Amino acid sequence: MQRQDIIQLLHRYNTGTCNEREKALVEDWYLQYELKEIDDLGDHDCEADLDKIFKNLPVRPRKVRSLKTWYKVTAAAAIFIFITIALYFNYSPQLQQQRIIQKIASATTPGSNKAILVLNNGKQLVLTGANNGQLATQGNAAINKTADGKIVYRATKKSQLAPVIDYNTMLTPAGGTYSLTLSDGTKVTLDASSSIRYPVTFTGNERSVEITGQAYFEVAHNKAQPFRVSTNGQTVEVLGTHFNINAYTDEGATRTTLLEGSVKVSKGNRLAMLVPGQESVILSNAADIAIKNADTETVVAWKDGLFRFKRADLQTVMRQFARWYNVEVVYEGKISETAITGKVQRNANASHVLEILVKLGIKFRLDGKKIIIMQNS
Template sequence: MNIPQLQEILRRFGAGECTPAEQELVDKWYSELVNTGEVPWNVEQKNRLQATFENRLLQSITNEPQAAPSTGRVRFIQRKMWWAAAAIFVLLAGGAYFFLNKPKKEIEVVKTTTKPQNDVAPGGNKAVLTLANGTTINLDDASNGMIAQQGNAKVVKLDDGQLVYDAKALTIDHSPLTYNTLATPKGGQYQLVLPDGSKVWLNAASSITYPTAFTGNQRKVQITGEAYFEVVHNSKMPFVVEKGSMAVEVLGTHFNINAYDDEAEMKTTLLEGKVKVSTAVGNGSAILKPGEQVSLSHSSHLSQPIPVQTEEVMAWKNGQFHFEHADLKTVMRQLARWYDVDIVYKNPTQKNDPLFIDMSRNANLSDVLKALEVSGSARFSIEGKKIIVL
């Protein structure tokens, strides 16, 4: 959302023409200003306050901005772009100005409980386990406790959205390798503890295929979608993750792989330790250090490692949406997976402002879309299981 759009919202607010969503937004900003003491109740200080806001706005355009205050569950990320900082200060200044020009009895912030007619709840712990014999178990419906026996392995579902294999039983299993697959639907996520004790977090619309016992000189798994790994170190049995033509050999512990088919590239990001990324067609390899990311295109072109902000990469695993300077379609793909909705663009070729947002993935879809409308130039509506991008 650009500055003229913000100013238009504030003009409508002052004239009493705001929509309920816009009214709630301005109420939240003003409430935060009052709570932090930036907006005094003394109306005699109004003129000085307005001048102060004006100076702060001009200063924000030429200097490094400060982080914006919290707005309930939505926290805008500190921006280095001056226009984003200017937009925040315009909203803060405008909100204070219009509220202070209202009669005092109207200044109280009213919390609304009105819900949109159309809304979508967030995803949750949902997955299907496919056993070696092809039997499927819907983990949403399965009771907690032991749910299957695979060779000498006990498969246990815990009450916190976690599937665990009995590693002690597997250490003496010398039978031929059998494989299980854990898959999450759109709107689902799940955590898995592999037979060696390594931990895996699956994002929505993802899967991992793995042996029910690790034997030989290598631990190998295959994934689709996105997964985060915390691997138990074993120098005699390296851990390898495969996806199509990409192989990630784990020389350390904590890393994330984003390998959705509808993304332009497969991305591997290292948080701790060391990993080696290579291609099956022999187009080279790369070794990552913590805080670095490498990309593999669908044409098997492997990029050089680059430093990245791991907070944004790992937001999904930490229960957050975190976008910094993100393009609209990248954000919409994530929302489509997590809320199990389809995206319809009224104007697919339209350019939109970069999006900035940091909020919980436990929020309803309407709350996320409200925040995105404030942080960018797009507007949205929900029609059943569709997000209409206006």
């Protein structure tokens, strides 16, 4: 916007001939600045016009020092517009997006430590509000909730009778995450919208669990009893190691990423061995196993309380956003091909993520708890 454009815009506002978009521009611009002392600008010819604007504003600031001070503030705001806006017609859409961001932020909350534990008899324990200490006993194991909000299984005295295997299931909702320690000492962290089914104590010559969604494992070493994780038709076998499995069905592939040790990934008659820093990728409805180098820091960022993206596409970002903030995301028209890189704390307000997208030219609107990604014009 050129200086002459601003003068004309102020004149149209004073004479009542500007449209609603122009009126909103002047009023929003004018009211966003706090009063402060600045150098004398000395152009008294504008005071009458600015006085008219002030009198027509729907909301007046609480403190009024003098018309001259108001003129100083308005002139400073004009300098701000010169720097940040090339064309004033671009200002209102940006302002509109900021308002939508605030609506989304006020309607959502970031995820937190919450899950449901389903016992062998079907009884459900809501872990978020459960007291610390022993919650239940299952078979030869006691289930305890620790002070830092984790579930720990501790094997009790073994029965002399033939072992009866009891299974428990932990479920995290959208916007939930939880950690547990199995009876063998293996540590598991579940991401949002995930689950793990496991025996309360491990017997026989293997330790087997099943998962959905995403989970990070730190498997206790036991050479005599391999640890196996099943999901989406694939099996991961380890003796003792650290790895991440992303098996969300809407991701289009199951990814197993190795951080320490070694793992064997199999599906059907296909088999692959991973070394630290590698990941296996099995596309949905396919048996082939692709091996790739992995950005492990990005893969496990969720476990460390971060959103972390490196040239991720918009859909990948929004799938994580939707699971963590428990919202629905839909797309209107062609999906933007923007590559997104950034890092945000997962406990941050939703506005922090959305503001990054706005800066990249992504536009959206809100319909209830549904975020609609709009096609760029």
